[in-house]
Amino acid sequence: MKCYIGIDLGSTTTKAVLMDENYEVLGQGITNSRSNYDTAAAVAKQEARVGARLTLFGRGLGNAVTGDAMADLMEDLELSIRLEQFLEQLADLRETCKSHAEPKASGLREALDEVFGRIEAEAPGLFQRGAKRKSDFFRDIAGSRVMQIGEDVAKETGISFDTLLNTYDKSIIDVENRPPDGGLAEKFRRGLARVIERASALHLSEETVQAAMREALDVDLEEAYVVGTGYGRVTLPFPKEQIRSEILCHGLGAHVMYAKTRTVLDIGGQDTKAIQVDAEGIVENFQMNDRCAAGCGRYLGYIADEMNMGLHELGPMAMKATKSVRINSTCTVFAGAEFRDRLALGEKREDILAGLHRAIILRAMSIVSRSGGITDEFTFTGGVANNEAAVRELKKVVQENYGDMTINIDPASIYTGALGAATFARRALES
Amino acid sequence: MSAAKSPAEVVKEPSMLKQKAMIADNYDKLTRAKELGLKVSSTYVPGNLNELLMCFGILNNLPEINAIQNGMRKLSGKLIADAEKMGLSEDVCTYVKADLGHMAKGAIAPNGKPMPVPDLLLLSYTGCFTFMKWFELLRDQYGCRTVMLHVPYEGDGKATKNMRDYVVKQLKDEVIPALEEISGVKFDIDRLRENLRRSAAAEENFVWVLESAKNRPSPIDAYFGGVFYIGPIFTAFRGTDEAVEYYRLLRQEIEQRIAAGKGPVTPDGEMAAEKYRFVVEGPPNWTSFRDFWRMFYEEGAVVVASTYTKVGGVYDYDGFRHDPERPLESLADYCLGCYTNRNLPMRVDMIQHYMEAYQADGFLVNSIKSCNSFSAGQLMMMREIEKRTGKPAAFIETDLVDPRYFSPANVKNRLESYFQMIDQKRRGGAHRAA
């Protein structure tokens, strides 16, 4: 079947959306952006293909069954496949680390084996339904586990922790930048094998399930057209006519999600954009911030680092605030300093955090206002839309300044740009 | 046909050669003023009184033009740094800093010789407060005589009798006596009339040139090319025979281009087929002038009208001409009517008119960090134009002569997105129509 792919090469994450001829999204994929754009794009695309196969598989079964049990099976299957991918990359990392291990450092290879052995052993637990992972990216999961387990192993074996980490630091970049291995079918089959007995809950025979899987894997996902966009778009591995500006893609993507949207705000890792679109999703106006971390996702990331907190913990903590402490510094670094000042003055963490969230939203709102303000409906996209405290502040500020507005936030909003790009790809072959 | 020629192959048209010679000759005279026994006055482009200065045989030196020259020759970055070392803030107009830096470095003209110390600072200040501070700063350095002509702002969008009387009174009681004293020449109003007559003749053809952009394809680029076309009329040549001749030549050339159905000449030869027509507000960037222009002509974007070509006098919009019958009054009206001396609603009306009369596809603001006179309020102007014309607008930010504020990647990103947006709109429009 003909597929249309949109790739959004962001500063922080790379996203891919795979679409069929009927403008239906089959799969979405995301990975952390890295120095090698080709690889980032290839990984995201591969992830989107995984999603697409799962969708096809679900469709194959879908005629027969629906409901919670079905959803559970799909989730289990997906996790199982992720586990497969994880184990494969982990093995690669282990080998790479060992090859980088200084021969002089005796015992280092053994220690590495020990570390990776333990991670491998706990891996299935990480990919359980409801399990907490630091993030879904290999780099983050592996990194945090190596840190923790490495510390224990270092103590036990007397190998220096620094040496261990240095070896890891050197290797992760290599591993990350290796293009993904194509053998998807094999991973699907192995993945399915692990969860197949659960199919019984659906009163389906193993045979039906296996057949559906075979069918899903057999479909030829032909890449009819690819459109690339995003921060890295100048370096995208595509010819010029296959590249669209991220502004147009975000505008169109938001329009595809919410046909009535007129104003789009995207807060990504390193830039913030405000876009006005017309009833057809055509961009009428836009504004972007310059290369300053104030007012984009990295601002929160930096503050999280400063506080030794995880990014995903910021929002929930700020939600506990009873008031919001005003943060005056524009510069992210000085805001960090101000944060510590305020703490020293006895302000509560959550209240200051609320202030920081307000600060980032205010800065974004000034970009919105430069692009022409907010016209109903308003759509909020980008990574920061995942942060509940940021969303709360946004809603407040919008209410205070523009009155009642419909505010759309899609759980998949991070894919907005890629969705727009995929739509462009589909359209390119329409006329 | 659209293949760009290498610059070496590009034919210089006679008008270009003529202008080059005029400029070179003027710098030659300026740098030899002392030996020729000529007096020199520094003054500004907007509201300059060239015809009046000519009556006294005083040479006209324009610090803005020197700043532009240094900008285009990529010298300004250094000069600005020098001026900042002298205590000027990084926030202020870079023309001022390029000029003061230039002065500190011996004020070397493009011909390699030092510019003379002016005998007079003629502060005819219209459309911008910074001019006033600028000459105060120069006066502080040169310690030379300064005479001010205060031109009131058209706050309500029109010149009142009170304003005109005030300017004329200053011309009579302040400016002319000072010029007489400096030059030792008695003022002769008939001489002024003669000069004004020549101005008006050149202005007639100049307006014709600007309006030629109404053709499709436009034979000129009224912004990037326009800055060359305004040269003689805005600077030390208005009122001279040379200027009259220049505009006659230019008009001939453009008539030929129209007949041949050709687009504008660019530094790389003929431009790509006309794809977009724009009206541009704001001065250009000088330090990356060529690169900036290239971003347009490579995409087939041509500017059909610009407000920058009105800073040194608005001749097309309401038909102003220097008038030998009312010599001092018409000088006053000229000063009062310069583009940035008109209030914002008036500027918006003008742009709207250009958008419509020149059938533009869009409106582009090149907002200049240096220049509050132009820039403060441009965002609102932009939205007002969008509202009135329904055409999309875009906003880019650069600077005049400070290379630090021209970010090619940024500007290109913006322009590309903008061009794509117009394309998408066109296609969308077709989509809807179908």
Add this chain to the structure above:
Amino acid sequence: MAITAGIDVGTGAIKAVVFEVENGGRGEIKWLSKRTEKIRRRDQHKLAHDTFKDVVGEAGVTEGDIAYTATTGEAENLAFATGHFYSMTTHARGGVHLKPSSRAVLDIGALHGRAITVDGRGKVLGYRMTSQCASGSGQFLENIARYLGITQDEIGPLSLQADDPEKVSSICAVLAETDVINMVSRQISTSNILKGIHLSMATRLVKLLRVIKVTEGDLLLTGGLALDVGLLAALKETIADFKIDVNAFSHPDSIYAGAIGAAIWGAFRHEKLAQLGQLAKAS
């Protein structure tokens, strides 16, 4: 003769010294003890007090023996202080004490850079601080080091080994992470990255010097980053590039310059107040 203490409360660290000063700083100045304490997200004020106690103890005197306790840096109103002097006042004096021939002092701390011109007696003649943007500050370098996985002490020596420094335009201290990851992936060596950053910082700092018209003579680096030999080397190169006749130095005790200056000015002020009979009032 008076025993005085100087405490420099910074964003990154607390620095404290105890001195025995003769004649308000015009005579002999004897160093009794010194101490640095990294703040590491602890309470600045409490830490300052503890450090003060420790450094006094190490000097072999008691708090009662201290004639004047002067603070500098970010703590204008610490309860145990006699008086406060502002950073540029103290770094200037401290700089001249450490290297008497200095006529300019460049203090590079965690968040700000400060360029100061000074006369032979440590009097501040002119100064300028960096702006509201933290690109090119100590914090910036600290972040980079974190991304590169190296310690602060390693930065300088590594930078010295650079053979082909990477060109780094002024980049945001926060977004630098991506740029650095980019460079790493382009196989640029850590040394060349660090040197590139050092050169970019040096350019900003030399511009600061230029603004306050430092064109010749000896320049002492103070503050935490003075210990960074890579930055010092980069500064020297940049100074040469800018064709100004300035000799840049560092001193092993450069990080104490603020505290030293505070202690000496404290002695000066003590003497003056004694003359004016206002001692009781000031303490």
Add this chain to the structure above:
Amino acid sequence: MQQVSEIIDYCQTLYEDLSFAAAREWKAAEQGRKVVGYMPVYVPRELIHAGGMLPLGILGGGEDLEVIHGDAYYQSYICRIPRSTVELAVSKRLDFVDGMLFPSICDVIRNLSGMWKLMYPELYVRYFDVPQNYKDEIGGNYYVHELQELRQGLEGICGRTISDDDIRRSIAVYNENRRLVNAVYDFRAREPWKAPSWHVYLLMRAGMILPVEAHSQLLQDYLAAAAADDQPMRDNCRVILQGMFCEQPPLNLIKSIEFAGCYIVDDDCMLVGRWLLRAVPAAGDPIANLARAFLKYSTETAAKYEPDGSRKGRYLIEAVRQRGAEGVIFAAPSFCDPALLDRPMLANALTRENIPHISFKYAENSGQMQPIREQAGTFADSIKLWSEA
């Protein structure tokens, strides 16, 4: 007698009130009352007052206003006051204002007048130009005409003629206010420890909102209360603050400078109250008197042309002498062309007289005071440590 703290608290409430409740109340108290807003520096408030209207000084949004819409109107490299002023308007905080005057101060304010015209086509909006030529028969004539035009415009707002007698009376009222304003400044210069600068600032700021009569009363009360207030004198140096004639500094900036060891003995905030240096003659042709006062004895500032090059900066040197200041702090709003272009000339003039000076920039919402304290503190240190040496 009122306490200093009561007076200052009252002023502070006025200062913090971003919706101008006091002016709204004044307007609502009587049918037909009108309010005319004006931007900083100088407008002849006497004419507004003569029409029975309230002149309302609009000095931006200060540090507490969250600017959401204002950035849609201004690029990042334009100072802050116009954007926060637009914010005040867009958020309907100025909806009770019946007319707006934009004085001739710089291109930004000038263009703001046009923006106002575009936004509120029905409102009386005037760019109020003043002559930069100070000869009676040239600039004077022109200015008399401008004043007449303004008078007519104002008559249109208040719906009645503004007679010469009305203006004469108003001139007298403002003469009294000027006297008291100057008295407060003199008092602070004499005993700065009794009149902290932020008190004086808030007092003057109140004069932008209150009816002039009420403000005069307030000043009188303050003078009495402050004189009686026994405050210890601190070991501070004495400085003049220069450059704050338009966009206002955050209150914390003024506090920080004092905290860092500087008594502020003069400044150029809210010049409108001290623009005319002497009492305007109440007898005779009032318009001609106002015009003459402007030409012959108005204060100097960056927005005005100095025809005599040798006198550039003289006024500042004289102020230093008169106020017994030990140095000058140039504090200019970021991106403020007039202040920043004037500064090098003034600084050179001070240097020639061996008067120490420093400079920094601020914005009305600057939050980081530490660098300001450090710079002002170092300045104070160097004066303290070395002045007698």
